[in-house]
Amino acid sequence: MMKTAAVIFGDFQPVKEKNLRAISAAAAFSSTPEEPLEIWSCCPWKGESLSLPRCVLTQLGETEVLPDGRQCADALEKLVSERSISAVFFPGGMLFNEVAARLAARTGGSVLTDVTMVRNLSGDEITVEREIYGYNLNGCFTARKWPVFVTLSDAFAAKELEPGPVEEVQVCPLPPLAGINRSASQLKKQDTGLAQAKVMLVCGRGVSKEGVALMEEICSRTGCALGATKAAIMDGKMPESAMIGISGVRAKPEVTVVFGASGAAAFMKGVSESKLLAAVNKDPDALIFRYCDAGIQDDSQCVLENLHRMIMEK
Amino acid sequence: MIKGGIFLKILVFFRLGRDLENLTEEEWRRISRGEMDLNYLQKQLNPSDEAALEQALLIRDSLEGAAEITGLYLGSDPLSAIAKNLYAVGLKEIYQLPVPPDLDPASAAELTADFCLRQGPFDLILTGCTEYPFDFGVTQTLLAERLALPLISHGRWAQPAGEGLQVEYEDDLFLHTALVSLPAVLSMDAAVHPYLRIATLREKMAVKSRTVEQLPPPETVAAADCFVPENIYRVDNTKTCSMLQGTEEEQAGWLLEKILSAQGGKG
Numbered sequence: 001m002m003k004t005a006a007v008i009f010g011d012f013q014p015v016k017e018k019n020l021r022a023i024s025a026a027a028a029f030s031s032t033p034e035e036p037l038e039i040w041s042c043c044p045w046k047g048e049s050l051s052l053p054r055c056v057l058t059q060l061g062e063t064e065v066l067p068d069g070r071q072c073a074d075a076l077e078k079l080v081s082e083r084s085i086s087a088v089f090f091p092g093g094m095l096f097n098e099v100a101a102r103l104a105a106r107t108g109g110s111v112l113t114d115v116t117m118v119r120n121l122s123g124d125e126i127t128v129e130r131e132i133y134g135y136n137l138n139g140c141f142t143a144r145k146w147p148v149f150v151t152l153s154d155a156f157a158a159k160e161l162e163p164g165p166v167e168e169v170q171v172c173p174l175p176p177l178a179g180i181n182r183s184a185s186q187l188k189k190q191d192t193g194l195a196q197a198k199v200m201l202v203c204g205r206g207v208s209k210e211g212v213a214l215m216e217e218i219c220s221r222t223g224c225a226l227g228a229t230k231a232a233i234m235d236g237k238m239p240e241s242a243m244i245g246i247s248g249v250r251a252k253p254e255v256t257v258v259f260g261a262s263g264a265a266a267f268m269k270g271v272s273e274s275k276l277l278a279a280v281n282k283d284p285d286a287l288i289f290r291y292c293d294a295g296i297q298d299d300s301q302c303v304l305e306n307l308h309r310m311i312m313e314k
Numbered sequence: 315m316i317k318g319g320i321f322l323k324i325l326v327f328f329r330l331g332r333d334l335e336n337l338t339e340e341e342w343r344r345i346s347r348g349e350m351d352l353n354y355l356q357k358q359l360n361p362s363d364e365a366a367l368e369q370a371l372l373i374r375d376s377l378e379g380a381a382e383i384t385g386l387y388l389g390s391d392p393l394s395a396i397a398k399n400l401y402a403v404g405l406k407e408i409y410q411l412p413v414p415p416d417l418d419p420a421s422a423a424e425l426t427a428d429f430c431l432r433q434g435p436f437d438l439i440l441t442g443c444t445e446y447p448f449d450f451g452v453t454q455t456l457l458a459e460r461l462a463l464p465l466i467s468h469g470r471w472a473q474p475a476g477e478g479l480q481v482e483y484e485d486d487l488f489l490h491t492a493l494v495s496l497p498a499v500l501s502m503d504a505a506v507h508p509y510l511r512i513a514t515l516r517e518k519m520a521v522k523s524r525t526v527e528q529l530p531p532p533e534t535v536a537a538a539d540c541f542v543p544e545n546i547y548r549v550d551n552t553k554t555c556s557m558l559q560g561t562e563e564e565q566a567g568w569l570l571e572k573i574l575s576a577q578g579g580k581g
Contacts, residue, residue, distance in 0.1 A: 012487055066485050069455070069467060093486040094468045094503075101419075101452035105459045110540040113450055125539075132448045132543060134334050137346050139448070139543030148540075179464030179498060184491040188484065199576045223577055234508055247504070254576035257569055264335065272551060276572060279555075287336060295555045296565045306566035 002031035002123065003038070003083070007076065007090045007099070009066065010043025016050050017158065018091030024158040025089040025150070027053060029121045036167045038083060040076065042067055042095075045169075054164030061174045065185045069098035071174045077106055079172060080147055087126065090151040100149035110143030114153040126150070135246060135265040154250060155269075189241040194249040197225030199256075202244055202271065205231035206260025206281065207300050212237050214304040215259065221311050227251065227270075229261045245270035259300040263288025322381040322474065322496075324370045325436040326405075327426050328363035329388050330396070330415070331446030332356070339552055346546045352415075357391050362442025365505035369472060370440050371403060372507060376473050382406045384436070386429055388413050388422055393526050401521040402513030409433075409527045416447055418537035423456035425532055430461060437496045438479065443468060443503040448543065454501035464494055468503040482506075 006026035008019040027037055037055040043066065044059055045052075060075045061067050067075075072095070080088065080103065088103070090096035097113045104111035115128040119140060127142045128150065194200065201215050201224050212232075219226040228238035230247060244251060245267040256274035260281060261267060268291055271277055277292040282299045289295045296303055332355040337345070344350040359367070367385070374381035385400055385408040387393055393400075397408055411425060422445075430436055439461075444451045458465035466472075472481045472494075479494045484504070494500075502508075558565045 009487065015486060018486075066487055070458075070465065091486075095485045097451050098455045098465070098467045101455040102459055104540075105420075105456055110538065111450075111452060112540055113452060132546070133345070134447075134449070136334060136337075136342055137546050137548050139547075140545040141540055141543055143538075143540040145538065145540075179495040180466070180492050181494075182490050182492040185488045186490075188487060188489050199573050222573055224573060234504075240504065255572050257573070262335065268551070276576075277553075278569065278572070285336075289555045289557070290339070290552050292555050293553055294568075295557045296569075297557060298562060298565065302562055303566055303569070306562050307570060310563075310566060310570050 002029060002086050002121070004030040004087045004089065005038035005040060005079070005083070005085045007040045007088060007096065008042070009091060009095075010041050010064070011046045011049050012043070013049045015091060018093065018152075018154070019050055020160070021152045021154075021156050021158040022089045022091045023053065024161060025118065025152060025156070026087075027161055028159070029087060029089075029118065036164075038079075038085065040079060040172075042072060047166075051163035052166055053161040055166055056168045056170070057166050058170045058172050060172050062171075066095055067174050068177050068180060069095055069102065071177050072099045073102035073106070074175045075172050077103060080107065086146055087121070087148045087150065090149070092151045092153045092156075096151045100151050103147075103149045107147055108145060109147040109149060110145045112141055112143055112148060112150045115150050116153045116155040117157075118150075131155075135269055189239075194225050194227050194242070194244065194251050197251060198254050199224040200227050200244075200251055200253045200271075200274075201225070202227045202229065202256060202258040202261060203232050203238055203242075204229045204259055204261025204300075205235055205237075206262075207232065207237065207304075209237060211259065211301050211304050214308045218304070218308055218311055225251075225253070229264075229267045231261075231264075258288060258292070259304065261288055262286055263291060322373065322377060322437045323435070324373065324381055324383045324438045324440060325386060325430060325434070326363070326367050326370045326383060326440045327386040327388060327422075327429075328367060328441065329360050329417075329445055330357045330391055330393075331360045332415075333358050339548075339550065342548045346548045348546075353391075359396060359510065360442055360444075360446055361508070362444050362502055364442070364510045365502040365508040366440040366442050366500075367400070368507050368510045369469070369500075369502055369505060370438075371511060373438070373472060373474060373479075374404065384433065385409070386411065386426060387526065388417060388425065389415055391415070397524070397526050398518055398521065399510070399513050401524040402517040403511050407527060409529050411529045412531045418541035419445070419450045419453040420456055420538055420541065421535055422453045423460055424535075426453075426457055427460040429529075435497065439463070439497070439499045441499075441501050443501045448541070450541065454499055458499040461497075461499070464498040466492070466494060466498065466500045469500045470502075470504055471506045472500060
């Protein structure tokens with residue numbers, strides 16, 4: 001009998017889709033669908049961001065700040081054991097990759113992180129897919145030690161579930177955090193509208209500071225969104241909230257124009273669903289030209305100056 | 315331990331990866347079929363490990379040198395130029411544990427824990443968040459579990475503060491500042507200073523005779539199934555790219571037309 005559980009962040013709108021993935025997976029792979037789903041929330045649940053399916057909801061912690069990974073693991077370890085859970089599904093990301101690994105180590109089970117697809121789940125084993133080699137290849141991984149702890153990539157397809165009653169709400173207090181004394185916790189700046197943009201310009205490492213200023217002006221006058229590669233952000237040209245790619249936003253605009261970026265796989269994941277993807281790069285052999293619809297082999301600065309001038313003349 | 319006279323023993327464990335940036339589609343397909351030897355590709359420090367090394371040096375800088383940094387390299391490739399730079403920028407000792415480049419996280423954590431118990435104690439263990447080639451991102455967690463130490467798993471910067479370390483780190487929603495008691499494990503992710511400093515020629519000349527301390531190869535233990543990939547394949551995302559011709563003005567004009575058309579003529 002495969003009893004599953006879903007762990008969710010809490011009632012935070014920015015991670016609503018991530019929460020839904022975990023809940024959807026736990027529901028899909030439960031072999032006890034007649035029973036309410038076990039959902040474990042790291043923060044108090046108010047029901048504002050997402051409608052839960054029929055479930056027993058357990059809340060860890062009483063504050064609106066995500067707990068530490070070890071605190072989470074300490075609390076969840078008891079729940080896994082008490083409720084005889086075979087498979088726990090988590091949203092992907094920093095916190096739960098840590099929590100899943102801790103739980104696997106403590107229980108002698110298996111950890112599968114950033115899973116894009118569950119290919120098979122039987123009583124004996126679970127086979128999943130995930131991206132490897134810097135998101136350039138996909139591989140299958142099979143776990144045979146139970147319980148299994150699975151974190152789900154943003155590429156994992158979630159299904160909307162029929163809302164149902166929360167049959168019971170329980171509280172499982174978090175243990176105190178030893179060794180780490182948090183003095184401040186600030187909510188990170190979330191989506192800046194990149195995910196919903198119709199047109200997006202992306203600044204890569206090859207764009208100069210003057211070029212970034214031109215891009216900002218162009219976006220301001222045309223209503224385009226302005227994103228950036230991780231490399232450009234690490235160089236201090238753009239804020240972190242502008243990051244496009246695996247570590248940032250995966251956008252689906254009508255048009256994306258990428259300036260001065262090489263086309264690394266982790267970045268391309270963030271723009272590959274554009275209807276029209278164009279790139280500007282002075283290197284004719286730049287990787288990005290293999291993955292876009294149109295290309296301009298030229299210095300980004302020249303193209304941006306021309307574009308800017310045309311917009312100002314309009 | 316940090317005491318009145320503050321002296322920190324820091325371990326950074328790191329690996330090398332391969333430069334995968336410019337591989338062709340055909341090369342990726344051959345890799346997925348196991349038909350290509352990746353050893354000919356340029357080797358480089360795992361980028362997040364590079365951030366960890368630089369963070370260790372920054373901590374030592376802020377203690378005005380009152381820290382000793384040991385490097386543990388998990389891998390079989392010769393380190394040569396990388397080791398020379400690391401000694402030149404101030405690592406005290408570098409050990410090499412010859413293991414395969416795709417060593418699974420559980421084994422890496424176990425071997426590093428053994429090293430800590432034999433060569434330590436260390437006040438701070440630093441590493442990067444992800445590892446080549448499978449990016450499981452759990453080695454530091456398994457190590458912290460094994461050694462029962464506090465873990466900061468996505469550090470951005472750290473500096474000594476009293477008897478501990480003040481750290482800025484993040485999770486999926488929050489940016490935290492915390493005082494961490496030592497000993498602890500810290501893994502670096504979106505570091506404020508991600509790039510490892512480069513030694514001057516003079517600094518490199520001063521350490522030209524230094525070598526990496528070779529450790530005996532460990533007994534091989536089979537990796538857990540959940541860390542062993544099968545059926546590796548490549549999704550072909552290539553497109554036929556139309557390279558725009560014409561003058562620079564015409565090219566910019568084409569872009570502008572597409573932008574304005576998608577925006578409904580705004581601008």
